[in-house]
Amino acid sequence: MFTYYVRLAWLSFKKTPVLSSLIVGAIGIGIGACISILTVYTLMIQDPVPGSSDKIFTYKLDNQPELEEDRSGDSAYALVGYRDATNISKSNIPDAHSLHYQTEAVIFPMNEGPNQGQAPFKDELRLASSGFFKVHKTPFLYGSAWTENEEESSPFQTVLSKVLNEQLFGGVNSVGKSLKIGSNSYKIVGVIGEFNPIPRYFETDSDAFSVMAGAVIPFSLTEQLELRKKGGNSRCFEDPAEDTFQSFLETECNWIHHWVAIESESARRDFKDFLDNYALEQRRYGRFMGPFTHELHDVMSWLEDRKVVNQDYRLLLSIAFLFLIVCLLNCIGLMLAKFLGKSGEMSLRRAVGGSKKMIFRQHIVEIAFIGLLGGFVGLLVSLIGLFGIKSLYRNYEQLAHISWELTLLTLVLAVGATVLAGLLPAWRVCRLPVSQYLKSQ
Amino acid sequence: MKFFQDTRPILSAMWRNKIGASLITLQIAVTLAVVVNALFIINGRIEKMSRPMGIDVENIFSIQTVALSEAVNRKNFIQEDLRQIRNIDSVRDAIPILRYLQSGSARAETYRATPQGNHDAEILANINYTDEHGLQALGVELLEGRFFRADEIEHISIDFNGVPSKVVITESLGRKFFSEGNMAGRTIYYDEAGISIEVIGVISDVAAAWMARDTAQLADTKYNFMLHPYVMYNDAVNYLIRTQDGQLASTIPQVEEILLKSDANRLIRLIQTQADVVNNSFSKDYATVIVLTTVMFLMVLITGLGIVGLASFSVKQRTRQIGTRRALGARRKDILRYFFVENLLLTTMGVVLGAIFTYLLNYVLSTAFAGERLDSQYLLSGIVVVYFLGLIAVLGPAKKASAIPPAIATRTV
Numbered sequence: 133m134f135t136y137y138v139r140l141a142w143l144s145f146k147k148t149p150v151l152s153s154l155i156v157g158a159i160g161i162g163i164g165a166c167i168s169i170l171t172v173y174t175l176m177i178q179d180p181v182p183g184s185s186d187k188i189f190t191y192k193l194d195n196q197p198e199l200e201e202d203r204s205g206d207s208a209y210a211l212v213g214y215r216d217a218t219n220i221s222k223s224n225i226p227d228a229h230s231l232h233y234q235t236e237a238v239i240f241p242m243n244e245g246p247n248q249g250q251a252p253f254k255d256e257l258r259l260a261s262s263g264f265f266k267v268h269k270t271p272f273l274y275g276s277a278w279t280e281n282e283e284e285s286s287p288f289q290t291v292l293s294k295v296l297n298e299q300l301f302g303g304v305n306s307v308g309k310s311l312k313i314g315s316n317s318y319k320i321v322g323v324i325g326e327f328n329p330i331p332r333y334f335e336t337d338s339d340a341f342s343v344m345a346g347a348v349i350p351f352s353l354t355e356q357l358e359l360r361k362k363g364g365n366s367r368c369f370e371d372p373a374e375d376t377f378q379s380f381l382e383t384e385c386n387w388i389h390h391w392v393a394i395e396s397e398s399a400r401r402d403f404k405d406f407l408d409n410y411a412l413e414q415r416r417y418g419r420f421m422g423p424f425t426h427e428l429h430d431v432m433s434w435l436e437d438r439k440v441v442n443q444d445y446r447l448l449l450s451i452a453f454l455f456l457i458v459c460l461l462n463c464i465g466l467m468l469a470k471f472l473g474k475s476g477e478m479s480l481r482r483a484v485g486g487s488k489k490m491i492f493r494q495h496i497v498e499i500a501f502i503g504l505l506g507g508f509v510g511l512l513v514s515l516i517g518l519f520g521i522k523s524l525y526r527n528y529e530q531l532a533h534i535s536w537e538l539t540l541l542t543l544v545l546a547v548g549a550t551v552l553a554g555l556l557p558a559w560r561v562c563r564l565p566v567s568q569y570l571k572s573q
Numbered sequence: 574m575k576f577f578q579d580t581r582p583i584l585s586a587m588w589r590n591k592i593g594a595s596l597i598t599l600q601i602a603v604t605l606a607v608v609v610n611a612l613f614i615i616n617g618r619i620e621k622m623s624r625p626m627g628i629d630v631e632n633i634f635s636i637q638t639v640a641l642s643e644a645v646n647r648k649n650f651i652q653e654d655l656r657q658i659r660n661i662d663s664v665r666d667a668i669p670i671l672r673y674l675q676s677g678s679a680r681a682e683t684y685r686a687t688p689q690g691n692h693d694a695e696i697l698a699n700i701n702y703t704d705e706h707g708l709q710a711l712g713v714e715l716l717e718g719r720f721f722r723a724d725e726i727e728h729i730s731i732d733f734n735g736v737p738s739k740v741v742i743t744e745s746l747g748r749k750f751f752s753e754g755n756m757a758g759r760t761i762y763y764d765e766a767g768i769s770i771e772v773i774g775v776i777s778d779v780a781a782a783w784m785a786r787d788t789a790q791l792a793d794t795k796y797n798f799m800l801h802p803y804v805m806y807n808d809a810v811n812y813l814i815r816t817q818d819g820q821l822a823s824t825i826p827q828v829e830e831i832l833l834k835s836d837a838n839r840l841i842r843l844i845q846t847q848a849d850v851v852n853n854s855f856s857k858d859y860a861t862v863i864v865l866t867t868v869m870f871l872m873v874l875i876t877g878l879g880i881v882g883l884a885s886f887s888v889k890q891r892t893r894q895i896g897t898r899r900a901l902g903a904r905r906k907d908i909l910r911y912f913f914v915e916n917l918l919l920t921t922m923g924v925v926l927g928a929i930f931t932y933l934l935n936y937v938l939s940t941a942f943a944g945e946r947l948d949s950q951y952l953l954s955g956i957v958v959v960y961f962l963g964l965i966a967v968l969g970p971a972k973k974a975s976a977i978p979p980a981i982a983t984r985t986v
Contacts, residue, residue, distance in 0.1 A: 154882045158875050165868060198765075238639055238808075238840065252641055254809075254842060315643055360731060363678075371764065372734045380732065444861045447614070447942050448868075451607060454934075455868050458603045462879040465596040469886040520867075524860035526853065556592065 137497035144498055148470055152502065155466045159506025162459025163546045164513020169445065169452045171514070171538055172521055175531045176341075176441045180329035181269070185431035188267060189226075189400070190334075190391045191407055192429070194422030195384050195414075197369050208367035209427075210337065210438060211386035214354070220410060221261065225403045226392035230267035231351045232260035233388050234338060235362045239347065240312035241300055255296060256346030256363070257313065259354055265291070267393045268327075268334060273297070275307035275322035278350060287350040290318035295345040297323045313347060314357070324348075330530050333431045334391055336438040337365035342527040354381075361387045384419075404428050460553045467502075467554050471495060471561040479566045488562040495558035496551060503550030507543040514542060583915050594919060597883060601923025601959060604876045606930035609955035610938060611869040613947055618858045621787070626675060626851055627743070627779040627796065629712030632665070632816045633847035634825060635673045638832060639809045639840040647806030648728045650836070655704075657831050658812065663820040664828070666709040669804045670813045671702040672782070673845065674711075677854045679782030684799075686750040688767030696749045697794050698742070699781035702803040707741070710815050711779065716744055718757025718774035721802040728804050736763050737801045741774040745796035776800075785854040821846060873958070877966045884912065884970035888977075895974055896981035905975040912971035913964070920963040924956050931955070 145152045179185045192209035193216055212220075221229040237257040241250035264270070265277040274297075278289045290311060297306055306320050324344075331340035353359065358377040366387035372379040394400045404426075411425035429437055471478075478491055514534060522532040587594045640650065651669055658667045672678055683695035705723045708715055720741060729735070740761075747756040750772075760769045778796040816824040829841055852859070888895070895908055935947040 151882055151886065154878055158879070161871055161875060165871065169864075236809075238641060252840060254639060254840060358732075371736075372732075375730070375732045375734050377732055379734075442857060443942060444857060447938065448861065448864055450938070450941075451611065451865065451868055454603060454607050455872050458600055458607070458872055459875055461596055461600040461603065462875055465593060465600065465879060466882050466886075468593055468596070469883055473886065473890065521860070521864070524856075524863055526856060560592070 133493075134497065137494050138501060140494060141498035141501040144470075144474070145502070148473065151466055151470050155463050155470070155502055156505045156509055158459045158462045158466070159503060159546055159550055160509025160513055162456040163506065163510030163542060163549070164517055166452045166456045167510060167514040167534075167538060167542050167545070168517025168521060168532075169448050171518060171534055172528065172531045173441075173445045173449050174538075175330055176445060177435075178330065179432060180331055180333050180435075181431060184269065184393075185333075187395055188333075188391055188393055188431050189403070189428055190389070190434055191220075192427040193407070193411060193420070194424045194426070195369070195386070195420055196422035197384050197419065198421050206367075207337070207365055207438075208369070208386050211365060211367065212388045212390045213384060213386050214381045214388060216410075216414075217388045217390045220390065220407070221263075223403070223406055225399055225406055226394050227399075228263035228266035228393045229261060230264040230334070230391040230393075231388055232258055232264050232334070232391075233361045234258050234335060234364050235359050237314040237347075239296070239300075242309070242311070250300075256293075256344075258346065258348045259351045259359060260348050261351040263393075264348070264351075267391050268329070270327045271325040273323045273325035274305040275320070277322055283350045283352045287353050287356070288316060288318045289321045289350065291322040291324060291348045292320060293324050293345050293347065294326070295343060296347055311347070313349065316357070318347075318349060328530065331435060331440045333435055333440075334389055335364065336435070336440055338363050339527050340440050341531055343530065400428070456549070460549055463550060464553045464556055467499065468557040468560060471557045472564075474561070475564055478561055478564060482564075482566045491562040492558055495561055496554065499551050499554030499558060500547050502554075503547035504543065506550055507546030510542050510546050511539060514538075580914060580918070583911065583918060587915070587918070593883065594922075597880065597919050598922045598926060600876055600879060601920060601963070602927035602930050604872055605924060605927030605955050605959050606934045607872055608869055608958060609927075609931045609951050610934050610947070611865045612955065613935070613951045614938075614944070615862050615865050615869075616951075617945070618862045621785075622855045622858055622862075624780065624784060624795070625778070626784070626847075627713065627777060627798075628674065628847070629815055630847045630851060632712070632818060632821055633710075633813060634816075634821060635670070635811055635813045635843070635845055635847070635850070636828065636832075636841055637809050637811050637843040639842065640836075641838045641840065647810075648804075651728075651804060651806060651810055653835060654810075654812065654832060655706075657835055658814060658828055659706075661824065661827050661831065663817050663824045665712075665815045665817055666706045667812055667814040668703045668706050668710040670811050671700070671803075671805060673811060673843075673850055674701060674813065674847070675780050675782055675784055675854060676850045677782055677785060681782075682763070682799075684750070684770070685762045685767075688762045688769070696746070696797065697791075698746055698797045698799040699783070700799050700801055702805060703741075703800045704802070704804055707800055708776070710813055712815060713779060714777040716775045716777060717755060718772070720774050720776075721800075725802045726804060727802060728806060731805065731807045733803075733805070736768050737770060737803065739771050739773045739802060741776055741800040742772055743778045743796050743798045744775055745778050746798060747772065747775050749797065785858065873962055877962050880916070880963060880966035881969060884916070884967050885973070888912075888970045888974040891974075892977055893982060895977045896979055896983075899977065899979035900982040908975040908977070909971050912967055912974055916963045916967040916971075917960075920960055924959060927959070928952060928956075 181188065193212060194209065195213055195216065217231050221231055235257050236254050238252050239255050240252045262277055262280045262283050273294060277291055282289065290313065292306065297303060300306065306323060309320050310317050311320055328343060332344065366385060368383060368385040370384050372383040392403065394403055407426040407428065411420050414420040481491065518532040518534060522528055638654065640647070655667055655669065658664055671680060680700045681697055682700055683697050685694050685696065687694065703721070704726045705721050708720050721739070725739060750761050751759055756772055756775045759772050761772060762769055779798040781795055781798050783791050784795055814828060825844060832841055898908065931952055932947065938944050939946055
């Protein structure tokens with residue numbers, strides 16, 4: 133019976149091709165617009181580290197030098213000062229500490245290998261403690277990170293991003309080679325593999341949706357090389373006392389990202405107490421005069437706090453949803469017209485023994501068929517939509533790609549929404565007064 | 574009115590097809606609500622994107638040069654670069670800057686009009702650096718006082734933390750400190766210690782780096798821009814270059830060539846026209862405008878096609894009735910009128926409901942996204958669009974209906 137209904141659906145489609153195409157088109161465009169915006173939005177609000185997002189934490193400390201109003205929402209507290217970061221990273225409550233920040237450096241490609249003759253270029257450079265790789269669980273394509281001890285004893289080591297390794301070495305294993313970054317030479321000890329948490333929760337002050345590039349070198353080199361953060365935020369509550377780098381480090385300036393990995397709930401509480409005590413202790417030294425002491429955030433609450441989602445997307449999503457509603461209203465109207473157009477035929481079927489139930493079923497199959505066609509159109513439309521979004525925004529390449537789940541969702545949503553919209557027309561058509569239509573024939 | 578003389582039979586026909594009529598009414602209502610709100614948002618964004626930048630955007634570009642060797646005398650290096658760039662015929666002037674202007678990346682500091690004061694008295698300003706060529710290079714007007722002299726320009730390193738004794742500020746910023754009177758020559762204060770700084774000159778407004786960001790904190794600070802008389806020598810130096818009118822594109826390669834010729838051991842990167850820098854700052858707004866416009870257009874299209882579809886269908890359904898009416902003496906234009914009046918009635922119901930939806934949607938959006946309240950002008954233009962759309966959509970089917978020959982009534986359909 134089902135295949136028979138499908139055949140009937142196809143015949144009915146062909147009988148009113150314009151009306152049917154309008155219905156399919158309306159569903160397709162409505163679903164497509166919704167899915168393309170939903171795709172970007174879901175990637176924006178998704179959990180970047182599923183499974184461990186509630187075991188990775190960062191904190192805010194109120195290191196205002198004077199007592200002022202509560203400005204805990206201020207982006208200044210989304211970062212930590214050098215002094216506090218290094219002090220707190222000595223706590224052994226967390227399983228690992230990741231201190232890191234971003235700067236830029238000139239990279240000198242080597243005069244050997246396949247890419248010789250490449251000109252020097254500026255690239256992202258991250259300074260990160262060895263814990264960076266543990267806390268954020270970076271996968272390694274080749275080699276591994278430096279150890280905590282090496283960070284002090286032999287700091288001139290580097291881990292390359294996959295992108296940089298492609299660029300310099302064509303993607304082959306470069307571990308053991310040396311690379312000149314800025315004015316120093318570094319030994320390459322590792323190459324990071326596929327690692328692109330979206331959003332990049334640990335650096336929300338720069339572009340959270342871009343691809344991580346460049347090289348990583350030990351955090352401990354900060355003082356020796358007198359490196360300053362570039363790209364991202366730095367906030368100072370006061371000016372350094374002297375024109376030296378050391379003086380800058382001792383100033384109430386916030387610029388470092390500090391993340392910790394904490395497995396257990398009890399350790400989390402201990403760490404909270406630790407931060408509390410730390411803040412109170414600093415108050416005794418005359419620092420930390422602000423009204424709040426500290427806040428501890430896991431990944432998801434941090435993304436919320438930092439408002440990583442492009443606010444316009446909530447707006448666009450609600451508009452797209454209304455658009456879908458209009459498309460569906462349109463479909464109900466058109467389907468109603470289409471089905472009532474078959475009144476004579478249906479009355480005849482009823483007269484020769486077709487039950488209301490059968491008529492209803494037949495139409496539901498027809499509607500689902502139309503919905504499925506609409507779903508395919510919707511997929512096409514959403515691909516076009518995503519292509520458009522990609523070309524409109526910088527750095528949205530990673531956000532604008534459609535997954536298998538979303539493909540399936542598109543089809544299910546299209547069929548589901550159409551069937552829902554078609555319930556009324558189908559119900560109307562099986563309740564037609566048979567005799568009246570037969571007479572008028 | 575004669576035009577509406579068949580209203581009663583039309584209404585009773587609609588009453589018999591309650592579901593169909595209410596669906597189209599509802600669809601028109603939601604379309605109206607979305608179109609009006611989208612238009613309102615789009616217009617707001619376009620207004621935002623066309624805020625004046627205050628500098629000669631069309632003829633300015635910036636570049637960064639990175640010295641690759643350590644042993645360069647950076648002060649001489651920068652001065653030599655600038656001398657060569659300024660010597661190019663098509664270059665009007667050039668200055669070394671701290672950050673690319675209006676790029677969203679900014680150095681900001683707060684200042685006060687009084688030596689002491691609390692947080693509320695602090696005024697946020699976007700800082701950039703310049704040498705004595707700033708006026709000409711930016712294309713701004715000097716409104717009061719004077720600009721920096723060559724002997725006032727200091728060459729500083731990245732670790733420098735001093736405060737300048739003299740600054741030049743924009744008119745809008747100046748008015749935040751001094752509500753009336755001349756501003757040049759007056760003093761503003763920096764830091765808890767109340768370090769005094771002389772405002773030596775006031776220039777026409779220049780947009781701050783955060784021009785594209787509309788947060789409550791930054792409200793009313795869009796033109797808070799200040800120049801310090803500094804040239805910073807670091808491994809990277811940024812130059813802002815202003816060309817003669819219309820010669821931007823041809824000047825860029827000349828500057829590159831000259832810089833590489835004078836010292837090949839450097840990187841030249843981030844060559845960006847000011848227009849691109851500004852567009853990048855507003856890219857999210859631009860994208861929102863495009864997406865909203867597309868959705869709005871599609872929505873009008875779908876609703877229009879829906880009306881066409883329903884009207885065509887009803888013409889087909891009523892072929893025999895129309896034939897009968899024609900046979901009984903109705904003229905073609907009577908049939909046309911029937912469909913137009915029917916459409917006008919449907920649209921009017923949609924518009925009444927839609928006006929309510931429009932304000933509801935605006936209320937929801939403005940509370941959820943901190944938007945503004947709708948200007949009723951937008952509703953009016955939306956209503957015009959919807960009526961127009963309905964008339965166009967029904968035109969084809971109505972014409973078809975009026976072409977039905979009276980003879981059809983005598984045949985079986």
